[in-house]
Amino acid sequence: MPEGHTIHRLAQDYASRFAGRVTQVTSPQGKFSDAAALLDGTVLRTTDAHGKHLFLGFGNADWVHIHLGLFGKVAFGPAPAPPPTDTVRLRLANATSYVDLRGPTTCALVTGPEKDAIHARLGPDPLRDDADPGAAYRRISRSRTTIAALLMDQKVIAGVGNVYRAEVLFRHRIDPYRSGKDITPAEWDAVWHDLVALMREGVRNNRIDTVRPEHTPEAMGRPPRVDDHGGEVYVYRRAMRPCHICGGEIRTADLAARNLFWCPTCQRA
DNA sequence: AGCTCATGGCGAG
């Protein structure tokens, strides 16, 4: 269930359990067997995350590049590791922990320069210290594409997915169909800093919560969320249900093959 | 057992 906060959290969790230690590396499912054999018994040096891309650094030059895609999942557990199921693409294990990766879009061994090339094609990541929000705004402010599509474009901004996209536009009352060039510098500044705060909290809690304290179920005297996506939100997957603020119906539509959610009353062109 | 859907992204046309 991966947006950028999940990947940064995984980078931390892989590092805390495996970094600096000799690691058993296997690929029970088989698609990563050759690389796993090369890495098996070596030391995991460090981990890195940029947007939805995760990197595990082994030795001095080799990196495992992981992208979860829509279906990828990671499961940690204590040693001893149970027999793996046949969909485990990558298992790391040591004397205290194991971790299984299933269903990733990408799990490949890359060189340092190949890793650099991946960073180069990604936009600024609100969760990285080296991020330049101005680089994102330069693209947005020149584009006639909708802001909803631009926020999902990883070359523009890295790490935002369908949930943060919908939620941050709601929180700033921005109509998702507005053109990028109609986003003001002040609006972008506010959206960016909000994403930094929301996504940092997402890393901390390992889930996406976007509802302000004054709009929580407890504060509003309404029943808690029904959806199982994991957090408290304003519009994501709440189509046909009442807006927490105005009471109007949340709408949904297809945008670039993804489900978009917004409140047509609260969010203005 | 088979269908649908999901917080993603790529390449072909």
Next chain:
DNA sequence: TCGCCCTGAGCTG
């Protein structure tokens, strides 16, 4: 824009 890749849960029957 479409089809395709990766997996698993929650339906339907």
